[in-house]
Amino acid sequence: MEATISPSTAMLVGRAVGLLVVIALARFFYRLHQVRTFVRRFHKEHDLEWVPHSYLLGHLIETGKIMARFPRDMYPLCIATLMLQKYPHLEKYGFIVLDAWPFTPPMIYVFDPDMSSQFTQVHSLPKSDDLKSEFRPLTQNKDLVTLDGQAWKFWRSVFNPGFSVKNLISLTPAFLEEIRLFSDRLRAAAKSGEVLKLEDHAVNLTIDVIGRSILGTRLHCQTRPNPLQWALAKQISWLIPEYTPPSLLKLINPGRPLLMWNYNRIIRNYLLPIIQEKVAAQAHGDSSGSTETKTVLSLAAKAYLAERPQKANTSRSAPVINEEFISMTIPQLVIFLFAGHDTTATTLCFAYNLLNRNPSTLAALRAEHDAVLGPNPADAESRIAANPQLLNALPYTAAVIKETLRLYPPAATVRQGQPSFELVHPATGRRFATAGFVVHQNSHATHHLPAVFPRPTEFLPERFLAAEGEPLHVRRNAFRPFELGPRGCIGQELAQLELRMILALTAREFDLEMVVPDGLPEVFREQGTYPVGNVTGHPFAGMPVRVKIRG
Structure with missing residues (x-):
């Protein structure tokens, strides 16, 4: 019935x-x-x-x-x-x-x-409630960006050594290895004549670099698909920075909670074995556990083991890692992976375009590289590898990066x-x-x-x-661009070092010219290069470019 x-x-x-x-x-x-x-x-x-x-x-x-x-x-x-x-x-x-x-x-x-x-340096106001709501699906607000009070102070003190200039310089060989792949991709694009979507390849490069400094491992995003990168990008695309009509459509999408749960699951499954490996290495005093070079993960492992000294170095078996540590560490790694690659890739794209549109500035940059790294661009990598301190002898290159960040700041504090x-x-x-x-x-x-x-x-x-x-x-x-005061970006030295290194290894070998579609408006005296996006600013259309190898 x-x-x-x-x-x-x-x-x-x-x-x-x-x-x-x-x-x-x-x-x-x-x-x-x-x-x-x-x-x-x-x-x-x-x-x-x-x-x-x-x-x-x-x-x-x-x-x-x-x-x-x-x-x-x-x-x-x-x-x-x-x-x-x-x-x-x-x-x-x-x-x-x-x-x-x-x-x-x-x-x-x-x-x-x-x-x-006044509200960032003299007195640091807490992060906004809306910012915390935005990042909650990604990090559950257990990250250095949204934490406040004693929890933030603790984790900031844990991670600070990983971003010291001395420690970053020690990572130079790893960074050079990743930048070499990026140069190979530019070289291939120049030979084929293809229009390259520069942002995609800049993102692949910078997430590979951040993987070396955050996780102490290679992600290989430049050579093959990576599930961590894919899930992270998908998760970010579902974040809601403000309640505009497009964001509201995402908010009411009945599939959003399930999708975000699944992306978090993929991220966790990828990172968990790496965490277990690094904690074990740290517990047993292996050099790979960062006795010399410190990564964010090795520093987190060190802090975890310091609270449990009785469990360290008692045997060669893997130490037991509790869920509290995992649930706190993964969000920290995620925010570092996101913030550490996204804004750096964007800045690199804008820098290439600004240099191409300002020939006298590009000539001055190249002249500095000739003077410091030798007249043959092919020698730059070996010279930097032998003496990474040369990267600190490039004041004009550093100024180019700062001026790019001035014109195109990637984000702001709220x-x-x-x-x-x-x-x-x-x-x-x-x-x-x-x-x-x-x-x-x-x-x-x-x-x-x-x-x-x-x-x-x-x-x-x-x-x-x-x-x-x-x-x-x-x-x-x-x-x-990185904000000032105690809540300033912890990774700003890493970003600037990485950008100096990339420009030093590519600016003299390649010319990159943006392919501007017809009919685009001029914004801030630039056509086709205005920033787009919601969470952070990105170059319009991923910055399509033609690459030429200089004679």
């Missing part, structure tokens, strides 16, 4: 659903009222000039008008820069308020260098405002409450302020070599 639903039951269900919809709408509009009045009250209390603000849509109308003039996929970090271009008089405050709720919480975009230092913390304008002494806001250090806006970086859209590595008092001198607190 088929079950039937009586009319009275159907009516009750319909009323219940209707009531839930009414409650949801009431909560939505109540929260909307709270946010809009909060933002307006903030402007009124602090006597701030307004960016046009709608009670219903906040700043969404105004940001929509601004972004309509630019590609839809442009990296959101650029929004504050574009708002300042339209409303330059707001620069005097040192920040811009953006109300894009419900897509993001109310935000204070800080661009004044000294105000930025902190949670606190009732007890106020921003103070360095010139006027005016104080601004931060409670209820996400406080965003907008490095892109800072790096494009004419008052801070003269001729901001020009590619001028010389600014990072200018002495104090010279027009291009980079002032204190201004350059922030």
